[in-house]
Amino acid sequence: MALAKLGVVVLDCPDPSALAGFYAGVLGGSVEGDGDGDWVDLAVPGGQALAFQKAPGFVAPKWPAPDDSQQFHLDLVVDDLDTAEKGVLELGAKPLDAADRSRSFRVYADPAGHPFCLCAC
Template identity: 45%
Template structure:
């Protein structure tokens, strides 16, 4: 039997409202707000949370001076269409692209995330 259940990812950032909106629009999830804390939730229950951190410093991937602490992989039907859509939402395509079945981007707070082909 599991010790715990229903894991939730919590992402540190300077602007939790803005980052929650970015991911909510990408995933078509609902945004819920609390003081210095935002969450997005799918209708089936999965959740990602965003908390405000004063003096937040974005990771600098792939370097290790300010390493990523996490990243999110999401599956898309078409990498080119997905790329155009996330860039329109405010993502930046990273210059380092180590694979052919996925593409690396930075969210508006500088966290790496990947669009992956199925």
């Protein structure tokens, strides 16, 4: 028996509205703010909700860095890696791993620096 259920995944960032807009462009869904810009929700159709919280003094995770933790990352499943890559780069993502392009995943940073992967189905 579970003690709880996952409500929302929250990403700290310097600009919640901007980062919610980035992920809305990647995942779809609707962005809902709290009015003061400190907390923004992204309702993703058929998926787990994401939230974005303003974090003064935010420092982006480093990847890959053996002496620094990336803390977590999102795996985003896509039908076509090349098409999805083009889209996330246009939205402001930065490639973090330009290694073997024959792999079934590619690693990027969102505009706030959080690592995420595009993963082929």
